[in-house]
Amino acid sequence: MSDPKPIRQPSGKRITIAEIARQSGVSTATVSKVLNGRSDVSPATRALVRDMIVTHGYRKPGVSGDGDSRVIDVVFNELDSPWAVEIVRGATAAAQASGLTVALTALSEAGERRVWFDHITSRGTRGIILLLYELTAKQRAEIVARHLPMVVVDPSTEPGPEVSSVGATNWSGGLAATKHLIELGHRRIGMITGPRELLCSRARLDGYRAGLETAGLSVDDELVRSSDFRVHGGYEQAKVLLSLPDPPTAIFAGNDLSALGVFRAAREVGLHVPDDLSVVGFHDLPLSAWTTPALTTVRQPLLQMARMAVRILLENQDPDAFHRRVELATELIVRESTAIPPAS
Amino acid sequence: MSDPKPIRQPSGKRITIAEIARQSGVSTATVSKVLNGRSDVSPATRALVRDMIVTHGYRKPGVSGDGDSRVIDVVFNELDSPWAVEIVRGATAAAQASGLTVALTALSEAGERRVWFDHITSRGTRGIILLLYELTAKQRAEIVARHLPMVVVDPSTEPGPEVSSVGATNWSGGLAATKHLIELGHRRIGMITGPRELLCSRARLDGYRAGLETAGLSVDDELVRSSDFRVHGGYEQAKVLLSLPDPPTAIFAGNDLSALGVFRAAREVGLHVPDDLSVVGFHDLPLSAWTTPALTTVRQPLLQMARMAVRILLENQDPDAFHRRVELATELIVRESTAIPPAS
DNA sequence: CTGAAAGCGCTTACAG
DNA sequence: CTGAAAGCGCTTACAG
Numbered sequence: 001m002s003d004p005k006p007i008r009q010p011s012g013k014r015i016t017i018a019e020i021a022r023q024s025g026v027s028t029a030t031v032s033k034v035l036n037g038r039s040d041v042s043p044a045t046r047a048l049v050r051d052m053i054v055t056h057g058y059r060k061p062g063v064s065g066d067g068d069s070r071v072i073d074v075v076f077n078e079l080d081s082p083w084a085v086e087i088v089r090g091a092t093a094a095a096q097a098s099g100l101t102v103a104l105t106a107l108s109e110a111g112e113r114r115v116w117f118d119h120i121t122s123r124g125t126r127g128i129i130l131l132l133y134e135l136t137a138k139q140r141a142e143i144v145a146r147h148l149p150m151v152v153v154d155p156s157t158e159p160g161p162e163v164s165s166v167g168a169t170n171w172s173g174g175l176a177a178t179k180h181l182i183e184l185g186h187r188r189i190g191m192i193t194g195p196r197e198l199l200c201s202r203a204r205l206d207g208y209r210a211g212l213e214t215a216g217l218s219v220d221d222e223l224v225r226s227s228d229f230r231v232h233g234g235y236e237q238a239k240v241l242l243s244l245p246d247p248p249t250a251i252f253a254g255n256d257l258s259a260l261g262v263f264r265a266a267r268e269v270g271l272h273v274p275d276d277l278s279v280v281g282f283h284d285l286p287l288s289a290w291t292t293p294a295l296t297t298v299r300q301p302l303l304q305m306a307r308m309a310v311r312i313l314l315e316n317q318d319p320d321a322f323h324r325r326v327e328l329a330t331e332l333i334v335r336e337s338t339a340i341p342p343a344s
Numbered sequence: 345m346s347d348p349k350p351i352r353q354p355s356g357k358r359i360t361i362a363e364i365a366r367q368s369g370v371s372t373a374t375v376s377k378v379l380n381g382r383s384d385v386s387p388a389t390r391a392l393v394r395d396m397i398v399t400h401g402y403r404k405p406g407v408s409g410d411g412d413s414r415v416i417d418v419v420f421n422e423l424d425s426p427w428a429v430e431i432v433r434g435a436t437a438a439a440q441a442s443g444l445t446v447a448l449t450a451l452s453e454a455g456e457r458r459v460w461f462d463h464i465t466s467r468g469t470r471g472i473i474l475l476l477y478e479l480t481a482k483q484r485a486e487i488v489a490r491h492l493p494m495v496v497v498d499p500s501t502e503p504g505p506e507v508s509s510v511g512a513t514n515w516s517g518g519l520a521a522t523k524h525l526i527e528l529g530h531r532r533i534g535m536i537t538g539p540r541e542l543l544c545s546r547a548r549l550d551g552y553r554a555g556l557e558t559a560g561l562s563v564d565d566e567l568v569r570s571s572d573f574r575v576h577g578g579y580e581q582a583k584v585l586l587s588l589p590d591p592p593t594a595i596f597a598g599n600d601l602s603a604l605g606v607f608r609a610a611r612e613v614g615l616h617v618p619d620d621l622s623v624v625g626f627h628d629l630p631l632s633a634w635t636t637p638a639l640t641t642v643r644q645p646l647l648q649m650a651r652m653a654v655r656i657l658l659e660n661q662d663p664d665a666f667h668r669r670v671e672l673a674t675e676l677i678v679r680e681s682t683a684i685p686p687a688s
Numbered sequence: 689c690t691g692a693a694a695g696c697g698c699t700t701a702c703a704g
Numbered sequence: 705c706t707g708a709a710a711g712c713g714c715t716t717a718c719a720g
Contacts, residue, residue, distance in 0.1 A: 017713070028691085028715090041690085061713065092450055260631070260634050264634060267636055290604045290605070293611075362698095372707085404698080
C-alpha cells in the first residue's frame with residue numbers, strides 16, 4: 001500500500017485495475033470481482049476496493065466517462081409542480097441547443113437516491129442540475145470526487161461555496177408584491193408562505209415584511225400563514241385568514257398555485273376577487289394569465305433560470321472552474337386580481 | 345470469406361474483431377485499425393471491413409448497445425402543454441420503477457429530428473415513446489432496422505400495424521360529455537375541437553355528433569369550431585360561438601386548456617359559468633379541479649397511459665414481439681362548470 | 689475468501 | 705498497406 005495518488009491522473013492516462021489493486025494491496029483478480037459484483041469477496045475487502053475505485057473515478061476501458069457523455073441529469077423532488085415543469089422545459093431546450101439530452105429523475109425518497117447514484121455512475125453524465133434538492137454530505141463528496149459539475153436551481157438552503165447556483169431575487173419580488181398592495185391602499189395584508197425551511201419562502205416573506213415596515217405598517221403574525229406551495233394548502237390557509245375577526249383585504253400568496261387556492265377560498269366565503277379581496281401570486285406560470293380573474297403575480301424567469309443553469313454547467317466542465325452564484329431579476333406583473341380595498 | 349451471419353448473434357455472444365477479420369479475410373490488426381480510424385488502411389479494405397462491422401452490429405466490449413441501455417427516450421413536440429407534462433411524469437415514474445431514466449427530447453423542427461437520431465445512435469436507447477409525433481418513412485425504417493421498440497402515445501394518425509400505441513377512448517369521452525349536457529337540458533351545444541388532423545380531435549368530435557344524433561338533435565355545423573388545443577385558441581373560438589345570433593347554452597371544449605379560454609370569453613361577454621353557460625373540458629389536468637368554477641371534464645388517464653407505454657416498450661424488447669394497441673377508458677367527472685340551461 | 693495463472697479481446701510498434 | 709507478434713487490461717476457472 002503506497003501513498004494515494006492524486007485523484008486526477010496527471011498524464012490523462014486512465015487508471016487501471018492493476019493500479020487500484022496495488023494501492024488497495026489486493027490482486028487484480030479481486031478488484032475485477034468487486035467491479036463485477038461477484039459474491040466471493042469479503043465485505044471488508046469489497047468496501048476497501050470500492051472506496052479506491054470511487055476515489056480514483058475508475059471506469060472500464062471503452063466506457064465513456066462523464067466528460068463525453070451527451071446527457072445532463074435534471075433531478076427534482078416531484079414533477080407535480082408547474083414550477084419544476086418550467087425548469088425542465090427550459091433545461092431541455094438549452095441542452096438540445098448544445099447537442100445534449102436531458103435525463104429526468106424524480107427523487108422523493110432516500111432509497112431512490114442511491115439507485116440514481118448507481119445509475120449515473122454506470123451510464124455517465126455531463127453534469128447535474130438539482131432543483132431545490134438536498135443531497136447528503138456523502139453524496140456531495142461523491143460528486144466532487146467524480147468532478148461532476150453541478151448547479152442547484154433555487155437552492156433550498158444557503159449553498160456551500162463549492163456549489164454553483166441559480167436563483168431569483170425572491171426578496172425583491174416579495175417587496176414589490178407588498179408595495180403594490182400597499183400603494184393600492186391595503187393595510188391588512190395576509191401572506192401565505194411556502195415551506196418555512198425553503199430559502200425562497202423565507203426570502204419572499206422577508207420581502208413582504210420589509211415592504212410593510214418601509215410603509216410604517218406593523219407585521220401582524222396572525223396574518224402570516226405557512227403552507228406547502230400547493231393549491232390545496234393555499235386554499236386551507238386562505239380559509240383561516242378569511243375567517244379571522246379582522247380579516248385581511250389582500251393576500252400575497254407564496255406562489256401561483258397557492259394563489260389559485262386563495263381564489264377558491266374567497267369564492268366559498270362569498271368574496272369577489274379583486275373587489276372584496278386582492279390576490280398576488282409568485283412565479284407567473286403560463287396558466288396564470290388565464291385564471292379568472294387573471295392573476296397579478298411576481299414573474300420569476302424560470303426558463304431563463306434553467307438556461308443559465310445549463311450554461312453554468314457546461315462552463316464548469318473544468319474541475320478547477322470557479323463556481324458561480326446567480327440571481328435573476330423578478331418582475332411584478334399586474335393583472336386583474338388586485339384592486340383598491342373595499343370601502344369598509 | 346464465408347456466409348454472412350445473421351444480424352443478431354444467436355447465442356447472445358458478442359461478435360469479436362477476430363470473427364469480423366475471419367469473415368473479411370483480413371487480420372485482426374486491420375479490423376482494429378478500421379475501427380479506430382487509422383489512416384494506414386487501403387480504401388477498399390476499409391470499405392469491406394466497415395461493411396462487415398455494420399452488418400454484424402459490432403460494438404467494442406464495454407460499449408453498451410441499445411439492449412442494455414438504461415435510458416428510455418420520450419419524444420414530443422413541445423413540453424408546453426400540461427398534457428405532455430402528465431405523460432412525461434407518468435413515464436418518468438414508470439421508468440424509474442424499472443431502474444431506467446427518461447431522456448427528454450422536444451422535436452419541433454425536422455432538423456432537430458436528424459440531430460436526435462444521431463444522438464440516440466451514439467448513446468443508445470432502450471426504446472422510444474413518441475407523443476403524437478409523426479416520423480418520416482425513412483426514420484421509421486431506421487428504427488425497425490435497429491430493432492428499437494417504439495410506442496406511440498395518442499397517435500395523431502391511424503398507426504400502421506408495425507407500431508404499438510396507447511390511446512384513450514376519445515370517442516366515448518366525447519359522447520359522455522355531450523350526453524351529460526343533453527341530460528341537463530341543453531339543446532344548442534357548441535364544440536371547440538383540437539386540430540382537425542389529429543385522430544383524438546376527430547374521435548372526440550364524432551362522439552359529440554353521435555351524442556347529438558342519439559338524442560334526435562341535429563348537428564349544426566355553425567356550432568363546431570376548430571382550434572389548436574390552447575387556451576387562447578379556445579378563447580377566440582368561444583368568442584365566435586357566443587356572438588352568434590343564436591348562441592349555444594353549453595360548450596364542449598376539446599381539452600381543458602381550451603375550456604379555460606371559454607371561461608375567459610364567457611366572463612368578457614358577461615356570462616356566468618355555469619348559470620348562463622355550461623362548459624365541459626377533456627383531460628382532467630391536475631389544475632382543472634381548482635379552476636373557478638371547478639371544471640366538469642372527461643378524465644383521460646394520462647399517468648396510466650404513460651405507464652402502459654413504458655410497459656409495452658419493455659415487453660417489446662424482443663424484436664419479434666407482437667405489437668399492441670391499447671385504449672384506456674375515459675370517465676366523465678362532473679364538477680361545477682355545468683348546470684341546467686338558463687331559462688330563455 | 690484470495691490470488692497465480694491462463695486466456696480473451698483488442699491495440700500497436702514494427703518488419704516486410 | 706498488411707499482418708505476425710508482443711503486450712495491455714481485464715476476467716475467470718481453479719488451487720489453496
